[in-house]
Amino acid sequence: MTAESQRGRPPSIRDVARLAGVSHQTVSRVLNHHPSIRPETKQRVLDVMAELQYTPNRAARALVTHRSRTLGILSASSTSTQYGPASSIAAIEGAARAAGYWVSTANIEASDPASIADGLAHLAAQGIEGLVVIAPQVRVFDTLAQLSIDVPYVTLQSTGRDPDHALSVDQIAGARLATRHLIELGHRNIYHLTGPQDWIEAEARMRGFLEEMSAQDVPTTAPILGDWTADFGFHVGRELLRVRDFTAIFASNDQMALGLMHAIHDAGLDVPRDVSIIGFDDIPEAAHFWPPLTTVRQDFAELGRRCVSLLIGDADAPSEAAASAGGPGGAGDAGTAPGEPSAPAGPKTIVPELVVRASTGRPAF
Amino acid sequence: MTAESQRGRPPSIRDVARLAGVSHQTVSRVLNHHPSIRPETKQRVLDVMAELQYTPNRAARALVTHRSRTLGILSASSTSTQYGPASSIAAIEGAARAAGYWVSTANIEASDPASIADGLAHLAAQGIEGLVVIAPQVRVFDTLAQLSIDVPYVTLQSTGRDPDHALSVDQIAGARLATRHLIELGHRNIYHLTGPQDWIEAEARMRGFLEEMSAQDVPTTAPILGDWTADFGFHVGRELLRVRDFTAIFASNDQMALGLMHAIHDAGLDVPRDVSIIGFDDIPEAAHFWPPLTTVRQDFAELGRRCVSLLIGDADAPSEAAASAGGPGGAGDAGTAPGEPSAPAGPKTIVPELVVRASTGRPAF
DNA sequence: TCACGGCATGTGCACGGTCACATGCGACGT
DNA sequence: ACGTCGCATGTGACCGTGCACATGCCGTGA
Numbered sequence: 054m055t056a057e058s059q060r061g062r063p064p065s066i067r068d069v070a071r072l073a074g075v076s077h078q079t080v081s082r083v084l085n086h087h088p089s090i091r092p093e094t095k096q097r098v099l100d101v102m103a104e105l106q107y108t109p110n111r112a113a114r115a116l117v118t119h120r121s122r123t124l125g126i127l128s129a130s131s132t133s134t135q136y137g138p139a140s141s142i143a144a145i146e147g148a149a150r151a152a153g154y155w156v157s158t159a160n161i162e163a164s165d166p167a168s169i170a171d172g173l174a175h176l177a178a179q180g181i182e183g184l185v186v187i188a189p190q191v192r193v194f195d196t197l198a199q200l201s202i203d204v205p206y207v208t209l210q211s212t213g214r215d216p217d218h219a220l221s222v223d224q225i226a227g228a229r230l231a232t233r234h235l236i237e238l239g240h241r242n243i244y245h246l247t248g249p250q251d252w253i254e255a256e257a258r259m260r261g262f263l264e265e266m267s268a269q270d271v272p273t274t275a276p277i278l279g280d281w282t283a284d285f286g287f288h289v290g291r292e293l294l295r296v297r298d299f300t301a302i303f304a305s306n307d308q309m310a311l312g313l314m315h316a317i318h319d320a321g322l323d324v325p326r327d328v329s330i331i332g333f334d335d336i337p338e339a340a341h342f343w344p345p346l347t348t349v350r351q352d353f354a355e356l357g358r359r360c361v362s363l364l365i366g367d368a369d370a371p372s373e374a375a376a377s378a379g380g381p382g383g384a385g386d387a388g389t390a391p392g393e394p395s396a397p398a399g400p401k402t403i404v405p406e407l408v409v410r411a412s413t414g415r416p417a418f
Numbered sequence: 419m420t421a422e423s424q425r426g427r428p429p430s431i432r433d434v435a436r437l438a439g440v441s442h443q444t445v446s447r448v449l450n451h452h453p454s455i456r457p458e459t460k461q462r463v464l465d466v467m468a469e470l471q472y473t474p475n476r477a478a479r480a481l482v483t484h485r486s487r488t489l490g491i492l493s494a495s496s497t498s499t500q501y502g503p504a505s506s507i508a509a510i511e512g513a514a515r516a517a518g519y520w521v522s523t524a525n526i527e528a529s530d531p532a533s534i535a536d537g538l539a540h541l542a543a544q545g546i547e548g549l550v551v552i553a554p555q556v557r558v559f560d561t562l563a564q565l566s567i568d569v570p571y572v573t574l575q576s577t578g579r580d581p582d583h584a585l586s587v588d589q590i591a592g593a594r595l596a597t598r599h600l601i602e603l604g605h606r607n608i609y610h611l612t613g614p615q616d617w618i619e620a621e622a623r624m625r626g627f628l629e630e631m632s633a634q635d636v637p638t639t640a641p642i643l644g645d646w647t648a649d650f651g652f653h654v655g656r657e658l659l660r661v662r663d664f665t666a667i668f669a670s671n672d673q674m675a676l677g678l679m680h681a682i683h684d685a686g687l688d689v690p691r692d693v694s695i696i697g698f699d700d701i702p703e704a705a706h707f708w709p710p711l712t713t714v715r716q717d718f719a720e721l722g723r724r725c726v727s728l729l730i731g732d733a734d735a736p737s738e739a740a741a742s743a744g745g746p747g748g749a750g751d752a753g754t755a756p757g758e759p760s761a762p763a764g765p766k767t768i769v770p771e772l773v774v775r776a777s778t779g780r781p782a783f
Numbered sequence: 784t785c786a787c788g789g790c791a792t793g794t795g796c797a798c799g800g801t802c803a804c805a806t807g808c809g810a811c812g813t
Numbered sequence: 814a815c816g817t818c819g820c821a822t823g824t825g826a827c828c829g830t831g832c833a834c835a836t837g838c839c840g841t842g843a
Contacts, residue, residue, distance in 0.1 A: 062484075108542070108543055110829050111544055111545060112828090112829080116828090117797075134504040136499050147525055158511050178474070286706070287706055311707075338676055432799080443822075454821055475798085481799080482827075483828090788841090789839090793834105793837100794834085797832085802825105804824085805823080806823075806824095808821090812816095812817090
């Protein structure tokens with residue numbers, strides 16, 4: 054029965070149209086949830102689609118609509134392997150898919166301008182409609198401008214500085230939380246180990262640290278520039294322990310905190326008796342570090358979701374809303390096309406949360 | 419000068435053709451590295467392309483060639499946030515991009531069949547030319563068959579059981595390495611904490627463990643089914659310590675090993691004096707666990723790269739090789755199109771490596 | 784009764800590439 | 814000297830969709 058329609062190629066709307074006894078345009082209307090189609094006609098078309106296992110051809114659609122329905126993620130490969138970014142990426146993909154979008158990723162070497170340009174060009178060649186940047190952002194933006202790529206973009210995890218493009222976990226507030234916690238425990242000699250300087254969130258955490266320190270009138274030492282890795286934390290820890298003019302360290306991510314604790318244990322010291330350590334992110338392993346790490350939790354998944362609603366809100370909502378008053382519907386495939394496009398996304402700032410575990414305590418003296 | 423050619427749309431090959439004084443087909447030939455184009459003509463076309471900032475339209479190309487040049491990754495969202503899979507994914511993307519392919523990801527809830535089907539359908543709708551599966555594989559394959567999706571696929575990290583689709587880190591060898599290490603230290607009462615049973619590599623590591631145990635005539639206890647998480651390791655550890663009829667545990671990933679060590683410390687015991695712990699994967703943090711973790715290192719990035727060369731070798735190499743004898747060139751964009759497509763990929767099995775650190779030692783008695 | 788508007792549907796073209804098939808021209812063998 | 818072959822290039826159709834613009838029909842108000 055269906056064998057007859059087999060002709061090598063996958064079925065097109067015209068094949069469906071022929072079998073349903075309508076024009077190809079009617080089929081197209083069914084696909085796009087056009088309002089004025091008689092229910093019976095629609096049903097007949099849907100039946101034929103199912104019978105033929107028809108799938109809309111993405112390329113053809115993109116060609117004529119000039120819309121790729123694809124979001125790009127530009128990610129530093131050194132970080133996409135870490136819990137936080139990886140969780141956000143997963144959430145981005147999920148939210149995008151729910152909204153009928155595809156997600157395409159490009160990993161770059163953050164340190165190499167050519168790599169940035171290459172990755173960006175790769176995404177641009179795809180006609181992405183939105184871009185999420187998880188990388189040292191200053192350089193990326195320069196390159197973006199140079200290549201005259203013009204798509205809406207969002208930077209994951211930045212501070213509220215550029216409110217159009219930055220949806221923020223309030224990194225500053227999180228850093229202040231961490232710092233305040235140490236100060237309230239009685240620490241006065243506190244170091245801060247930051248992330249790389251061209252990561253906006255590293256800078257934000259540093260700012261939060263400095264703000265809280267001066268707000269509480271605690272004398273500040275210069276932050277130490279780190280690179281997010283546990284290895285780096287370990288080496289910095291070894292250096293710092295030579296002098297030991299501190300009782301607490303605030304590391305701007307959990308990995309570096311882990312490295313610090315390693316160095317401290319190696320020196321025969323105890324956490325938190327001799328030194329208190331606080332991290333940032335609350336990766337799932339942090340609860341099982343020894344000692345379990347006090348840290349600041351971020352909701353990475355929520356962050357990813359908001360990225361998408363920001364991006365798709367920009368790109369989609371206007372035309373979408375204009376097109377049809379009542380029905381949302383979107384432009385998903387006829388078969389799938391589930392729930393509403395995500396809700397207005399709530400307040401714009403995600404507030405991070407202090408998680409007190411066993412790596413912080415009162416200073417010994 | 420260039421202002422004149424601005425007409426809203428991005429430039430097409432016809433625009434380029436007009437300005438270069440050739441036919442659109444000649445432009446197309448330049449794009450596809452056709453052999454018989456006069457160097458001067460080619461150069462003229464390339465110049466115009468540069469001037470116009472011409473970018474080939476992916477959708478149009480895909481429409482007519484029936485090739486999407488896209489690879490799909492189906493990944494369990496619970497695992498894509500972990501170091502190993504994430505590294506492989508990054509490597510896959512890099513290798514794919516170098517070969518002129520795009521990568522699109524779908525994260526699924528491994529436990530939910532509907533989610534699997536949804537993710538797979540999403541990728542299929544894109545016309546992916548290859549699929550990498552990083553998820554409990556049994557269910558995925560069933561679904562793949564049900565949806566009658568027919569693309570070459572590769573399972574990341576599987577054992578050598580199905581040699582066509584499995585490019586293997588030799589998980590069995592790795593597990594034997596770990597087990598032998600414990601036995602050689604003098605341990606006789608060894609537990610094994612596995613990954614979820616429907617993950618092929620979890621099963622492979624378990625097999626390796628069992629094989630080595632019986633090869634060395636050490637009595638075996640039933641493996642404990644885990645879920646890859648540190649939390650789970652922690653809880654299992656607490657249970658096991660009630661009886662304490664063992665001197666060593668082989669955890670099939672580093673996270674679970676971490677959880678185990680946490681439980682052991684909590685009980686006031688010492689690693690490795692009271693219990694030896696060995697992990698698997700060698701995530702970057704493992705060197706900084708307390709104590710630094712003995713584990714088995716896998717080259718995740720190499721694994722990812724091989725995935726791609728396997729997939730693209732299948733899909734591309736035949737026609738590619740037939741097309742032009744000498745020049746590789748690929749079908750990248752005229753402007754970009756860098757280095758050779760990856761080399762023949764070497765021997766098919768990646769051999770993992772034992773990394774001895776401080777979490778294993780001789781049993782106390 | 785008829786013009787008119789809205790619904791349900793159909794017709795043809797455009798999107799930006801590639802492919803199959805010309806075409807013109809110079810070199811070469813007989 | 815002429816047919817033939819290969820190179821360099823051009824012409825037109827086609828891929829599967831969506832859009833702008835008909836078209837026919839029915840209900841409605843003047």
